[in-house]
Amino acid sequence: MSRPPAIGSPHSRVEGRLKVTGKAPYAADHVIEGTVYGAIVDSTVGRGRITGIDTRAAQAHPGVLRVISHLNAPRLPYNPNPGYANSNNPPGDRLRAFQDDRVQFFGQPVAVVVATTLEAAQHGARLVDVRYDAEQPSTDLTSAPADDPMTYERGDAEAALQSAAVKLAMTYRTARNHHNPMEPHATIARWNGLRLTVWDKTQWVPGTQIELAAVFGLPAASVRVISPYVGGGFGSGLRCWPHVVVAAIAARELGRPVKVVLSRRQMYFGTGFRPAYEYGVRLGSDRSGRLTAMTHDVRAETSSYETFTEGIMGAGQMLYTTANVSQQYRTVPLDVNTPIWMRGPGWATTSFALESAIDELAHELNLDPLELRRRNEPANDQSSGLPFSTRRLRECYTVGAREFGWQRRNPKPRSTREGDWLIGTGMATGVYDTSRNNALAHVRLDADGTAVVQAATSDMGPGTYTSMTQVAADSLGLAMPDVDFRLGDSTMPRVPPHGGSQTMASVGSAVQDGALQVRQLAIQLAVADGRSPLYGVAPGNIVATDGRLHVTNNPRRGETYQRLLSRNNRTHLEALGSFERPAQDRFSLHAYSAVFAEVAVDRQLGLVRLRRMLGVYDAGRIINPKLADSQAIGGMVGGIGTALLEHTVTDHRDGRIVNANLADYLVPVNADITQLRAIYLDGHDAEADPIGVKGLGELVMIGVAAAVANAVFHATGRRIRELPITAEALL
Ligand code: MOS
Secondary structure (H helix, E strand, O other), X not given: OOOOOOOOOOOOOOOHHHHHOOOOOOHHHOOOOOOEEEEXXXXXXXXXXXXXXXXXXXXXXXXXXXXXXXXXXXXOOOOOXXXXXXXXXXXXXXXXXXXXXXXXXXXXXXXXXXXXXXXXXXXXXHHOEEEEEEOOOOOOOOOXXXXXXXXXXXXXXXXXXXXXXXXXXXXXXXXXXXXXXXXXXXXXXXXXXXXXXXXXXXXXXXXXXXXXXXXXXXXXHHEEEEOOOOOOOOOOOOOOOHHHHHHHHHHHHHOOOEEEEOOOOOHHHHOOOEXXXXXXXXXXXXXXXXXXXXXXXXXXXXXXXXXXXXXXXXXXXXXXXXXXXXXXXXXXXXXXXOOOOOOOOXXXXXXXXXXXXXHHHHHHHOOOHHHHHHHOOOOOOOOOOOOEOOOOHHHHHHHHHHHHOHHHOOOOOOXXXXXXXXXXXXXXXXXXXXXXXXXXXXXXXXXXXXXXXXXXXXXXXXXXXXXXHHHHHHHHOOOHHXXXXXXXXXXOOOOOOOOOOOHHHHHHHHHHHHHHHXXXXXXXXXXXXXXXXXXXXXXXXXXXXXXXXXXXXXXXXXXXXXXXXXXXXOOXXXXXXXXXXXXXXXXXXXXXXXXXXXXXXXXXXXXXXXXXXXXXXXXXXOOOHHHHHHHHHHHHHHHHHHHHOOOXXXXXXXXXXXXXXXXXXXXXXXHHOOEEEXXXXXXXXXXXOOOOEOOOOOHHHOOHHHHHHHHHHHHHOOXXXXXXXXXXXXX
């Protein structure tokens, strides 16, 4: 009897036991002999110059070995920016740790204290006295001047708006958000001569390798990055941050391994963040709700030294049928550290504005929000002219409405009350582009009938160890325990960033390719081997299951991999699997969702309570429904956080982040979350990639905030256009 396929089964995480027993080494957990500790001193002004650093008290503190700053740090090559494709560094001049006296944002690393213990390093860092010539930082998105816009034009949006029967103009605002993964960012750096090894928290092992090589002027092969476990990321690990370089500088200067762990406070300016936005939308439609024009006028934070942009413009161009679209996307350089992608990057922000606006139009037209969306469902992608590979959005609406009980809804706002609680429901559409990029994976089948599969990817939480094991097991015809999937080492085959929901599509397809190649090698060995029961059988008539090759219609005619390899004196069979992104896509590739929310709002206190949420996802094939649920629930919780709680607050007087801790930066806790339910319209998307996935991890965050805001409007009759939606805004 052959076992059911691993793909599609709700397998628990293969590394789960290691994690819950504390045996999985996260970045700071690696025990490297001779390690000393670095504590970063960060600037206490938001802009200016360092005029002096008094290190005497720190140097005198017991255990302190060295204080390193721009005054005594080596001048590093900082070779030209490897650029976005190799390092995820956005255009600009990346922050150069300890290379000069400039301060470009509040919290910038200005020194590191290295000591024999963590306590001595931390205390020493407090004793360093840095003097500044401070200037007034510019940190307010609403008042600072913007760069030239990126633009998109289709038709004549201004003229179409002029003549539209129905016109709406709104401005939405979203707060800066921080990723706040449970595991802080951490690096241990060690030099052996001119070779650098870092144990690092990263979502892109090869990207960190390339950037460190560029900073120190080394060949990439001289830098090794090891990152087997990542305790959450949400995007914060998608590039190599200054503290990684600081750890490597300190290790080189001291001649010993140095460990640097960012404090929770330092996580707010030592990595990136989801930038704050001002997002203007104008809609024009006819009386029946057919969109005739749409404009998007967007301003977003970036740093003074790098221009960070993200996928803001995609949804407005392709989600709804609209002949006339005009978009302007401006970055606003501020004296802040550079932002980075955060879950559902760009698309989540656009979806709050666009899906709130569509809800406003539905209300204006007295139309059901689902019906309005159905009337604007396009036949193809109007931005590219390409057909959709798969787009099952109508099905998302139908299934969602049925399962959520949408038809029981009284469309009139503020129509449902339970005591002091105003009850409302709302929905929003989610869309995220399916990205995938070139990836490699090495597959080796050993003579004992087990396989080792390797790729330099990460697993920040989606369950990559497990899903890749599933793919390899099915392709090789092995049981999951007989497959050992390894990741997180730059000596492994190269992969794209573990982000943008592209890992399953890219690395998963490479794993499948490598495993199928190895299976084919085994079949060729068998059919040419006079001693094999499969001798002379047509290769196409042979399948692999349960660690055996056998004739398709005759399971008894066959043999195990073990017997085949040992009889042929082969220690192993191996192959390098690959996935290559097509030069040109012939289809518009996107994953879709419909998100439904029910809220209760206390009419006296303005408190918003989420009652239930349903997401219906068209994300292609689902490799593991248990992991998918974990993604979906996490994404909904993240979206609820964005909608109701999360807000990084800056004091514009000096550029300080005033709530750089988990007590004052609010995230949803268990008490905030009730019923979250996910439904997948499981289905292979053959145009997306060989394994048929469209990406799930980003999608599940998108549309959530708008669904909540639309439910708040339905509950209260109050349209809140600024996130997070606070009690104050509802009073
Ligand atoms: Mo995701 S924002 O690319 O980690």
